[in-house]
Amino acid sequence: MGHGKKEIGSTVFSASNTGTWFGCGYKTPMELFEQYNGKPREEPSEEAKKSMAFGTFFEDSVARWYAEKNGVKLRRCGETAYWSDDMPYFICHPDRLVIGKDAEGQRIALEIKCVAPFAEGWGPEGTEEIPDVYYFQVQSYYACNVPCDLVKVVCMRGNRIYIYDILRDDDVVAEIRRRVAKAYEDFSAGIAPEPQSFEEASRFYSSRVNKDAEGVGANDEILGLYDRLIKIHYEEGKLKAEEDSIKKSMVTALDEAPAFLSTEDGKVKRIAWWTSVSRTSLDTDALQKDHPEINLEDYKRVSQSNTFRISYPRESK
Numbered sequence: 001m002g003h004g005k006k007e008i009g010s011t012v013f014s015a016s017n018t019g020t021w022f023g024c025g026y027k028t029p030m031e032l033f034e035q036y037n038g039k040p041r042e043e044p045s046e047e048a049k050k051s052m053a054f055g056t057f058f059e060d061s062v063a064r065w066y067a068e069k070n071g072v073k074l075r076r077c078g079e080t081a082y083w084s085d086d087m088p089y090f091i092c093h094p095d096r097l098v099i100g101k102d103a104e105g106q107r108i109a110l111e112i113k114c115v116a117p118f119a120e121g122w123g124p125e126g127t128e129e130i131p132d133v134y135y136f137q138v139q140s141y142y143a144c145n146v147p148c149d150l151v152k153v154v155c156m157r158g159n160r161i162y163i164y165d166i167l168r169d170d171d172v173v174a175e176i177r178r179r180v181a182k183a184y185e186d187f188s189a190g191i192a193p194e195p196q197s198f199e200e201a202s203r204f205y206s207s208r209v210n211k212d213a214e215g216v217g218a219n220d221e222i223l224g225l226y227d228r229l230i231k232i233h234y235e236e237g238k239l240k241a242e243e244d245s246i247k248k249s250m251v252t253a254l255d256e257a258p259a260f261l262s263t264e265d266g267k268v269k270r271i272a273w274w275t276s277v278s279r280t281s282l283d284t285d286a287l288q289k290d291h292p293e294i295n296l297e298d299y300k301r302v303s304q305s306n307t308f309r310i311s312y313p314r315e316s317k
Helices: 015-022 029-036 046-070 132-143 170-188 198-208 220-254 284-290
Strands: 002-005 074-076 080-083 096-098 108-115 150-157 160-166 259-264 267-273
Touching (some): 015 029, 046 074, 046 150, 108 132, 132 150, 132 160, 132 170
Antiparallel strands (some): 074 096, 150 160, 259 267
């Protein structure tokens, strides 16, 4: 069993991302691939920062509550990580370890969660019914050889704390190890995972285009996709035209009024309205007039990127 301080870097997988390999993680496989290959970590969103701050603030309180309620002492793991000797690239950071053993002679590890009062995916206390992303994270405790016989998820929801006992599932642990090992093998060889969306594929492959290379022949599969895309494109065009027509009729009927009002369940609500949008832009004409000594050409910045385009015939097939 590996044990010590190890930072989650470009060549290390974290147990908290295990759900990604099962389709329920907070990141996509492509995002982890890019992170593994040195892409700088993105700043969390403001909403994510609030959630993390909430969890960090209450984690100690929940841990103290558990210790006092059960008459045990806890050890904070901090930056200490655990990993299996044959998978040093897959690490786990437990929140707390109970010092000693319980009445049944079991070593206990704690995973502390602080979530919204009505967070979904949480079943009755004492069961293993927790959100999938957390279940795979907790099973990774066992996969990374954390010194425990049982993992308890201690979850604060609203003004209550719930405890879930997550037993080791050997089949799940084996599958976690298999998928993480496969990801490590692929990522180390530079084999990218399947993108989850067009935007993700475009972002990843656009910088790899060799404009000097020849185009590749479209096989039957690509031609079939192209035919489907043509149909969707023209159907989308018809729907857009219909949408524009309806909006035009509504605007015309609105005339000079600011909004359409409708009564629903005794309450008046707006169903369509005008709103003001402010945009700020640089007035280059005024700048040139007030400061003719400035050459605007010196301040222009040209950047290039590759954009994926589709050639559509004039008529739908």
